[in-house]
Amino acid sequence: MHIPDNYLSPSTCIVMGAAMVPVWAIAVHKVKKEVTRSKIPMIGIGAAFSFLMMMFNVPLPGGTTGHAVGGTLLAILLGPYAACIAITVALLIQALLFGDGGILSFGANCFNMAFIIPFLGYFIYKFIKDRTKSEKGEYVGIIVGSYVGINMAALVAAIEFGVQPLLFTNSQGQPLYSPYPLSISIPAMMIPHLLVAGVVEVLFTTAIYTFIKKVSPGTIFEGAKQKIHTIYGLIVALICLTPLGLLATGTAWGEWGADEIKDVVHGGKQLGYTPAGMKNGFSFNAIMPDYSVKGLPEIAGYILSAIAGVAIMVIIFKIISSFSKTKPKDISNES
Amino acid sequence: MNHKENQRNLPDWLLKDENYIPQSDKDQFIGKSILSILRILSKIKSQSEYKTDKFHVNAALKVAFTFLLVILLSLSTSYTFIFVVDVYLLVVLSFMDGKEIIKILSVSLAMAFFTFIILFPYILLGNTYTSMIITLKVLSTLIAVNILSHSTRWNTITGALRRFYVPNIFILVLDITIKYISMLGDFSLNMLYSLKLRSVGKNNSKYGSIAGIAGTMFMKSKEMAEEMYAAMECRGFTGEYTVRSKWKLTIADFIYMLLTIGMIAAFILWGRI
Amino acid sequence: MIDLKDVSYSYEGINALNNINLHIEKGEAVALMGANGTGKSTLLKLMNGLLSPDQGVYRFDQEEITPKKLKNTKFSKAFHQKIGFVFQNSDTQLFCADVYDEIAFGPRQMGMNEDDVEKRVNDCLDLLGIQNFKHRQPYHLSGGEKRKVAIACVLALNPEVLVLDEPMNGLDPRTQRWLVNFLNTLNRSGKTLIISTHNLDLVQELSKRAILFDENHSIAADLPSENLFQEIDLLKKINLVDENYQHY
Incomplete structure (x- = not known):
């Protein structure tokens, strides 16, 4: 679910980042009020916990493994506001220091994973739990909350991807960022999330919650009952605002349908005959950048190519020499 | 507890060798989790060692320049600009340590390859431009960010953030x-x-174990x-x-700033063709 | 039982073990000693198959242990059953919700029926004198109690070799004494023990043989532990004790 840079347009990133600003502001304010400044270490360590949780591989049926985000779990354990900040910090460290998830798309990633998952997941959990008052209800809340949380985040990510070709193309009308329309991006994101990632999230969340509740119930966050309404209002407001914000950059809702239909028909028609890619051949000279084109003087092009060539040689040489130094270790470390 | 309890006879089963033939079990999640955490730890560990920053460039400048590069790459629509950036990145890479080059390239190429696979169907539909330019941009951005994180001590990166208020x-x-x-x-x-x-056989509650750890x-x-x-x-x-930080500009910093201006100029010249 | 030939290991370019040659017979009790950071823990991890040597050969029961063989889950599970590891920090070893489940974890995996599992768990609880907190949560136990649970849960697998990383650390003197006696009982009954320790006072009672590590991460001496205090200069040289150290 970590969106790298260049899948989304910079303006989408700005919109998503802007949407996060009030969330962060409110979250910081709430956390300060709820736990005083004394809990600064808790946020840092909560972020470390959140970061590491994303490193865990969870067993899946058939012996394969998957990852969980653990956003709803963190919200249940720390409260949604602290969870939001903790996940934000974890995502920032991943983007900045581990190159996992983009820097520009940081806002979008935070929106999906540090906002939607913890708040929506926690809201659903709390809503069901407060209305059933039995342990069963609590677990139903966790299951529904974590499942809906991660799937809603995936849906929002899919929408973020899907609107790109509608909004951002170059002068020839070719998409500049994620090229797939909503009709492809939504099923592509949702099918694996509904079937696999959501289930992993549910199993992971319930199992850990059960363990902590059994061993150390006092460490779990106790949200006051009436708070639910403010969270509810905030979530509804922001979820409504997001698509509007996305669209503020250009097109309107109405155009989506037409565009998509055109796209599908277009694609379908092409596929009905020989696929165009085949017909045009995989002309790799079309893929390769044309060195001497478009404004770059020929000499400059040559110089740049020469510099690149030398640099590549040096890199290859260094890689080879460091391989021969570390070879025995690489083999032994396979386990 | 009575200390004499020690001296009591050990149970029979403890005195015999266990003739145990294990069943197989699919528990790769343990090994995979170990590997991903090891990777994180070794990256942090290699960070804490002394970094030889060959260029001695101020960390705040590096962070700012990397961000700028990421933004320009994202805005750019031309191969030419990406080519210019890539040449610059390759030159920087060529000054780095062989092991680090491998780490940077393997991470970046893996993600770029993943992007290429995702965009491959779009090539089949006849649009090579979009797929190729996104793949190249993803690759260049990742190399730029990874160069930053591999060539700069992390506490100087976080400290540099202070310069940006x-x-x-x-x-x-x-x-x-x-x-x-x-x-x-x-x-x-x-x-x-x-x-x-302790996983010497079949674990019937794998989720229980992973939940216990988490x-x-x-x-x-x-x-x-x-x-x-x-x-x-x-x-x-x-x-x-x-956050303590010295703010003294050296010649290297000025050269670095010239490079920044050069990149912006390159973007203006060729970035949006 | 355990045989290391010219074993070296380094982590992130830093040497952790340097050309280690060590042979341990079945039924021996061996103490590994050395200043902090000399590679004792690394060696113990290597013996348990958590790390593989960069160079050299590690044989367990005449069988060479290689990453490739450990990838075979049947082989690795059989190997892990034969050698048990008590970690330095008992917290890291306990991940079940109560003490009973913790000890039953291994036997259950071995496919025993619940009656046998119960007998084995109860034997372990008796053996370590922890019957009264059978249903407590390991996480909330005291340091000494956690150590006992950790030992019990490794013992429940009935390993042939028991590896203990600084088992005396953080225990009060009474519990330390108890543990020494308990380990002696295990050793007399035929278990091979490999123990890393800083405790100079107890080492002679723990084992007959002491292996000393120097700060170059290699073995400085392999001697009967009763001779340890005739070699004060050696202990000083490997920085295990300070210059003014005297043994009474």
Whole structure:
């Protein structure tokens, strides 16, 4: 679910980042009020916990493994506001220091994973739990909350991807960022999330919650009952605002349908005959950048190519020499 | 407890060798989790060692330039500009250590390849431009970000954020997070090791085990946070945190700034063709 | 039982073990000693198959242990059953919700029926004198109690070799004494023990043989532990004790 840079347009990133600003502001304010400044270490360590949780591989049926985000779990354990900040910090460290998830798309990633998952997941959990008052209800809340949380985040990510070709193309009308329309991006994101990632999230969340509740119930966050309404209002407001914000950059809702239909028909028609890619051949000279084109003087092009060539040689040489130094270790470390 | 209990006879089963033939079990999740945590820990560990920054460029400048590069790459629509950036990145790479080059390239190429696979169907539909330019941009951006994180000590990166008016308290949180990722990471790594060593047969509640590890990690983290706060208070922490940083520009910094201006010029010239 | 030939290991370019040659017979009790950071823990991890040597050969029961063989889950599970590891930090070893489940974890995996599992768990609880907190949560036990649970849960696998990393650390003197006696009982019954320790006072009672590590991460001496205090200069040289150290 970590969106790298260049899948989304910079303006989408700005919109998503802007949407996060009030969330962060409110979250910081709430956390300060709820736990005083004394809990600064808790946020840092909560972020470390959140970061590491994303490193865990969870067993899946058939012996394969998957990852969980653990956003709803963190919200249940720390409260949604602290969870939001903790996940934000974890995502920032991943983007900045581990190159996992983009820097520009940081806002979008935070929106999906540090906002939607913890708040929506926690809201659903709390809503069901407060209305059933039995342990069963609590677990139903966790299951529904974590499942809906991660799937809603995936849906929002899919929408973020899907609107790109509608909004951002170059002068020839070719998409500049994620090229797939909503009709492809939504099923592509949702099918694996509904079937696999959501289930992993549910199993992971319930199992850990059960363990902590059994061993150390006092460490779990106790949200006051009436708070639910403010969270509810905030979530509804922001979820409504997001698509509007996305669209503020250009097109309107109405155009989506037409565009998509055109796209599908277009694609379908092409596929009905020989696929165009085949017909045009995989002309790799079309893929390769044309060195001497478009404004770059020929000499400059040559110089740049020469510099690149030398640099590549040096890199290859260094890689080879460091391989021969570390070879025995690489083999032994396979386990 | 009576100490003489020790002397009592050991149970029979403990005196015999176990003639045990294990069943096979699909528990790769343990090994995979161990590997991903090891990767994180080794990256943090290699960070804490002395970094030979060959260029001696101010970290704040590096962070700013990398961000700028990421933005320009994202805005660019031409191969030419990306080509110019790539040449620059290759030159920087060629000054780095062989092992680091491998790390940077392998991470970046893996992600770029993944992007290419995702965009491959779009090539089949006849649009090579979009797929290729996105793949190249993803590759270039990742190399740029990874060069930053591999060539700069992390505490100088987080410290540099202060130059961009990120509040000190937030930088403190970042520093705590990095430290505790390594401490909690070490802790959970040992738990995973212990789970691995005791997994001598078929585990019928794998989720129970992974939940035990993650849950214990959570309780441990709460405990650590409380201890850390107590320790901070004992040392007179009042919520204020100052990040020390020297701000002295060297010749290397000026050359670096010229490069930045060059990149912007290249973008203006060729970036949006 | 355990045989290391010219074993070296380094981590992130830093040497942790340097050309280690060590042979341990079945039924021996061996103490590994050395200053902090000399590679004892690394060696113990290596013996348990958590790390593989960069160079050299590690044989367990005449069988060479290689990463490739350990990838075979049947082989690695059989190997892990034969050698048990008690970690330095008991917290990291306990991940079940109560003490009973913790100890039953291994036997259950071995496919025993619940009656046998119960007998084995109860035997372990008796053996370590922890019957009264059978249903407590390991996480909330005291340091000494956690150590006992950790030992019990490794013992429940009935390993042939028991590896203990600094088992005396953080225990009160009474519990330390108890543990020494308990380990002696295990050793007399035929278990091979490999123990890393800093405790100079107890080492002679723990084992007949002491292996000393120097700060170059290699073995400085392999001697009967009763001779340890005739070699004060050696202990000083490997920085295990300070210059003014005297043994009474």
